[in-house]
Amino acid sequence: MISRIGLLTSGGDAPGMNPCIRAVVRNAVNRGCKILGIESGYAGLLEQQMVELTLRSVSNIIQRGGTILKTSRCKEMFEREGRAKAGRILRGNEIDGLIVIGGDGSFHAAHLLYKEEGIKVIGLPGTIDNDLYGTDYTIGYDTAVNTALESIDKIRDTAASHDRLFLVEVMGRYAGFIAVEVGIAGGAEEILIPETPTSLPELCDRILAGIKKGKTSSIIVVAEGEETGNALTIADKIKERTGLDSRVCILGHIQRGGSPSANDRVLATKLGFHAVDALVGGKTDVMVGEVNSKIVLTPLQDTWTKRKEIDSQLLEIAKVMAL
Ligand code: F6P
Numbered sequence: 001m002i003s004r005i006g007l008l009t010s011g012g013d014a015p016g017m018n019p020c021i022r023a024v025v026r027n028a029v030n031r032g033c034k035i036l037g038i039e040s041g042y043a044g045l046l047e048q049q050m051v052e053l054t055l056r057s058v059s060n061i062i063q064r065g066g067t068i069l070k071t072s073r074c075k076e077m078f079e080r081e082g083r084a085k086a087g088r089i090l091r092g093n094e095i096d097g098l099i100v101i102g103g104d105g106s107f108h109a110a111h112l113l114y115k116e117e118g119i120k121v122i123g124l125p126g127t128i129d130n131d132l133y134g135t136d137y138t139i140g141y142d143t144a145v146n147t148a149l150e151s152i153d154k155i156r157d158t159a160a161s162h163d164r165l166f167l168v169e170v171m172g173r174y175a176g177f178i179a180v181e182v183g184i185a186g187g188a189e190e191i192l193i194p195e196t197p198t199s200l201p202e203l204c205d206r207i208l209a210g211i212k213k214g215k216t217s218s219i220i221v222v223a224e225g226e227e228t229g230n231a232l233t234i235a236d237k238i239k240e241r242t243g244l245d246s247r248v249c250i251l252g253h254i255q256r257g258g259s260p261s262a263n264d265r266v267l268a269t270k271l272g273f274h275a276v277d278a279l280v281g282g283k284t285d286v287m288v289g290e291v292n293s294k295i296v297l298t299p300l301q302d303t304w305t306k307r308k309e310i311d312s313q314l315l316e317i318a319k320v321m322a323l
Contacts, residue, residue: 002120002280004034006095007053009067010041010074010106013256014126014140016264017067020101022058023272024124029055031280036095041102042074042109045086050093062265065143065258071102077109080116087117096120097279101139103127104304107287111300114285122275123287123300126268128256131175133306134298135289139271142263144171144255145181151251152186152219159217165207165238165246169231171255172223178255179223180314189218189322192234194225195310200234204241210322270295 005028009017021037028035037057039049051057061068076082090098090113097120100110110121125132128144148170159166168188170178176193183191189210192198203220210218222231229237235246260268267290274295275288286297 002033002096004036004093004095005276005279006036006038006045006050006090006093006098007069008038008041008045008098008100009069009071009126010100010102010109011071012103012127013067013071014128014138015065015143015256015258015260016139016268017071017101017126018061018064019260019265020124020126020139020268020272021053021067021069022061023269024099024276025053025058026055027273027276031276033276033280036093037069040070041072041106042077042086043072044070045089046074046076046082048089048093063259065260067101073105074109083109083112083116086113087119090117090119097122097284099124099275099279101126103129103138104132107300107303111285120279120284121300122279122283123303124271124275125287125289125303128178129172129175130177131172131308132287132289132303133308134287134291134296134303136291137263137267139264139268140256140260141177142267143258143261145178145185146261147255147258148178148182148251149185151249151254152182152188152221155249156186156217156219159219163216165218165220165244167220167222167231167235167246167248169222169224169248169250171251173225175225176223176310179221180310180318183221184314184318184321186219186221187321188221188318189215190220191315191318192220192226192228193223193310194227196315198226198228200228200237201241204238207238207244208242
């Protein structure tokens with residue numbers, strides 16, 4: 001029987017976390033449950049920073065970026081002692097189940113909380129990186145892509161005016177989902193991602209061939225986790241090999257902010273709603289995601305042990321579009 005639910009956001013914030021909090025709270029109240037908002041992620045849980053959330057505490061947040069609950073990356077939860085303390089605090093506050101909005105690190109901690117402490121947990125995919133198995137899209141990805149794309153469109157103006165080569169670095173420590181999407185949408189000449197090997201000599205040859213074919217400016221999108229190095233390093237290597245000057249723009253945390261897109265708000269609302277239903281229905285240790293427009297529950301462990309593949313056809317299309 002679930003009557004008191006804890007809710008926290010954890011890891012890097014993502015646009016859409018607020019509409020997700022709103023959906024969880026409203027459906028929890030609808031189901032007759034009390035809902036406690038835990039502030040600053042697991043770090044706040046260990047400090048017992050909790051406040052009851054009501055229907056009205058989540059008014060007017062659907063359009064706001066970030067997370068009203070605040071978030072953190074909490075090292076203590078990676079230790080057995082930290083999780084035991086979290087278990088004691090949750091039991092002490094008579095919390096029957098915990099909903100965690102976050103990415104793989106946050107799910108790892110939630111999975112262990114269930115295994116070691118018997119706390120019922122449900123995960124909701126909240127990360128701009130889109131790198132979780134068990135959902136086609138994570139909450140925040142669509143907004144981050146659109147934010148990065150707006151910048152790339154602006155960079156294209158100045159690149160074309162100066163006949164320049166630009167390297168634009170986008171977020172994605174271990175995954176190239178953002179890079180591929182903005183690379184295609186922004187008409188990039190090259191997309192460099194951690195999932196596929198990059199040959200720098202071949203990259204340089206293609207840039208020079210492009211110039212011969214009449215290209216006067218080019219954009220290379222580099223995912224943060226690209227294995228040959230970051231955008232600045234790659235720019236230096238291109239200079240060494242070809243003599244070409246380039247400019248580097250690192251988009252950074254700008255991609256994590258801003259008002260969530262319509263897609264992210266709708267996804268967040270659906271997943272948040274279903275998370276409460278899943279918990280009340282007796283489910284635990286699963287993430288609620290959407291695959292092929294259907295709500296699916298995936299064991300938390302699978303979300304980081306199984307790999308969500310980049311669509312290789314998209315990469316092939318991008319090559320043709322860059323001809
Ligand atoms: O949340 C995911 C992410 O934005 C990654 O893309 C990025 O590598 C990382 O977080 C940055 O983390 P921090 O907020 O600790 O700088």
